[in-house]
Amino acid sequence: MAEFGITVIANDRPGLLRDLAACVAQFDANIEAINHEAGEIITMNLDIQGEVDSPALQIAMSEVPSVKLCTLTEATRAVFGKRVIVMGGGAQIAQVVLGAVSEADRHNIRGERISVDTIPLVGEEKLAEAVRAVGRLPRAKILVLAGSIMGGDIATAVRELREKNQIPTISLNMLGTVVHEADLVVSDPVQAGTMAVMAIADTARFDLNRARGKRL
Numbered sequence: 001m002a003e004f005g006i007t008v009i010a011n012d013r014p015g016l017l018r019d020l021a022a023c024v025a026q027f028d029a030n031i032e033a034i035n036h037e038a039g040e041i042i043t044m045n046l047d048i049q050g051e052v053d054s055p056a057l058q059i060a061m062s063e064v065p066s067v068k069l070c071t072l073t074e075a076t077r078a079v080f081g082k083r084v085i086v087m088g089g090g091a092q093i094a095q096v097v098l099g100a101v102s103e104a105d106r107h108n109i110r111g112e113r114i115s116v117d118t119i120p121l122v123g124e125e126k127l128a129e130a131v132r133a134v135g136r137l138p139r140a141k142i143l144v145l146a147g148s149i150m151g152g153d154i155a156t157a158v159r160e161l162r163e164k165n166q167i168p169t170i171s172l173n174m175l176g177t178v179v180h181e182a183d184l185v186v187s188d189p190v191q192a193g194t195m196a197v198m199a200i201a202d203t204a205r206f207d208l209n210r211a212r213g214k215r216l
Helices: 016-026 054-062 076-080 090-109 124-134 153-165 189-200
Strands: 003-011 030-037 041-049 067-073 082-088 114-120 140-146 169-172 184-186
Touching: 003 054, 003 076, 016 030, 016 041, 016 054, 030 076, 041 076, 054 067, 082 090, 082 124, 082 189, 090 114, 090 140, 090 189, 114 189, 124 140, 124 153, 140 153, 140 189, 153 169, 169 189, 184 189
Parallel strands: 082 114, 082 140, 140 169, 169 184
Antiparallel strands: 003 041, 003 067, 030 041
């Protein structure tokens, strides 16, 4: 199936997304993902999949009321690919990202598309909320928790993320109950980032299922 992106700039109004989706459906195509910047003038990026005449769809979408500009782009997944999400304490995150970015570079050179996203957070409530939100992030494939102590509702959120969204979690070896819920516990933060990328890369030979429940 062909996959491409369309960027729409339009005056925001009720029913705009409905009308754009109806236009895509008329071409027997499917919207795979949507990202947008809200405001009086909205910029919306849509990933489209289907055997469709993309220039014809572009023209049809440009004729939707309030649309100011409609351009063809690469699909977001084709550009940024799978996402490694890293969260926790800033100092530990930096080391995890070091390993993840270095390893992603090796695989991306060979045709993969793996990106690394991170957010430093402190506090059980904020971290638990962020862990659950990973399941709603487009293209998120694995989570790395980097900190010195995590437990309570964070551990519950990790379990829910695995059961509901099939997204595995790698945790640094730390205090708290998160280490009992994580799929893999790694002491070295650089190695944790490296193994997170290896776990989701098609060009790697690391199987997280075989390592699940172990501590390194």
